[in-house]
Amino acid sequence: MATTRTPVATLLCWRDLAHPQGGGSERYLQRVGAELVRRGLRVTLVSAAFDGCLDEETVDGVRILRRGGRLSVYPRALLLLAGARVGLGPLRGTRPDVVVDTQNGVPFFASLLTRRTVVLVHHCHREQWPVAGPLLSRLGWWIESTLSPWAHRRRRYVTVSEPSRAELVALGVDAERIEVVRAGIDPPVAGDRAPAGRRLVVLSRLVPHKQIEHSLDALAALRAEQPDLRMDVVGGGWWEQRLRDHARDLGVCDRVVFHGHVSERRKHELLASAAVHLMPSRKEGWGIAVVEAAQHGVPTVGYRSSAGLTDSIDDGVTGLLVDGRDELIAATRKLLENPGLARELGEAARDAAAGYSWSATADGFVDVFATVNPEVDWASFTPSAVE
Known part of the structure; x- marks a missing residue:
């Protein structure tokens, strides 16, 4: 009994x-x-x-x-x-x-x-x-x-x-x-979403399999087309210096801020100010960061091959799934050039996040x-x- x-x-x-x-x-x-x-x-x-x-x-x-x-x-x-x-x-x-x-x-x-x-x-x-x-x-x-x-x-x-x-x-x-x-998902601790402008955000541990280099490559590829484009990298890890070196080699040090570990409030402030969240991870079980970005109406671009993101991202509805670095760059460009589409995906992502x-x-x-x-x-x- x-x-x-x-x-x-x-x-x-x-x-x-x-x-x-x-x-x-x-x-x-x-x-x-x-x-x-x-x-x-x-x-x-x-x-x-x-x-x-x-x-x-x-x-x-x-x-x-x-x-x-x-x-x-x-x-x-x-x-x-x-x-x-x-x-x-x-x-x-x-x-x-x-x-x-x-x-x-x-x-x-x-x-x-x-x-x-x-x-x-x-x-x-x-x-x-x-x-x-x-x-x-x-x-x-x-x-x-x-x-x-x-x-x-x-x-x-x-x-x-x-x-x-x-x-x-x-x-x-x-x-x-x-x-x-x-x-x-935890309730966001920041206020209402700030105007996004031309900002990309990466929320991740800084380790090799997260492949943050691909996000920096996207920033470098789009900087000429988007003169005011900036990126926030939120999170820490032992791979950080390699990423800083990669940013220097790409010539985008003035476009990217490595914030390291931040408070919950600051994390949500940075997510809320972004237009697009990038998650080029080689492998994810689910991707909590996808849903945290979604809480602020920010869509995610991630890799289909990561496995778990095919569950947390409804491709073409709440974000975009892509195959490889070139498609990551193209999808990021698409959302930056079509803010209406980014808002549509972001709102659908916000609705989906409310169910967790x-x-x-x-x-x-x-x-x-x-x-x-x-x-x-x-x-x-x-x-x-x-x-």
Whole structure:
């Protein structure tokens, strides 16, 4: 029989949102955690430490434990889970009713300790592994494509888009074990949309697979036609200096501002002042930035080959999907030269964005939790039950 006691959820992710390299996938998990807390669950997130961080803090009701580094976080997280099982360590007294194991290329393999594990995959990393070097990339892809599907052959999966679901099926994960739970969206904290003018915006982590170079190429290609064209690059990452060098080589340093990490308010101000949002990423699971731009009536131009953007962008309705750098430049030109079309796409994108919420995202997780651990009365922890 299901019990109505307060359930405990433990979330595992190699980074949290405060990490200097945190991005959309970290936002997704922490927003879900915060919504679960609001519904009455006890939620702990285990992630890697970083310079200057606190070992433990509570954010939006989610207890965050930071242990280890980029690689050592994985065994450290398993040790914490093992301690919870026997009443030892920081998780003692909070033995989880469900564990969400976030697979950012490599999972934590929490399933070794508990069957009550849900594997969260934003997208597969075949295209991204080469940056790790020849040996590590082969090992990483083998773990992701072969070992993990076998190790989790009896576990439930959550992913964020239909293309990502198809990728998992191609790796041998049974389709009926995969639930698509799309990201929600936070209300914008800026005021009404400012006049866009001739501004392009890129909202992204600055890492190689995001291919921000292609956005800079578009700026360079269009600068003669659009003398007042400018670009805002919002976000940080270890690839930033390479991008600055690329901008210098293209001769567009006076046209682009690298803002780095900014406040939520400033992020939305920059999105609101743009005419077009560019997302030339090699791979996306969904693309939260697409919907954040859409909140301000700003359409996105992105790559069809990225997989997830084919789910978050309705091509020709809420934005434009293109194939390659030349088409990215042509589509950007089209929207800049046809502001009426850009407004039409932007308004449709705004309407679509209104349909997403973190409450709906949490609903999807609770539905999966109910199949993983039927001993908990999960129906008692819905929005209607706690409001």
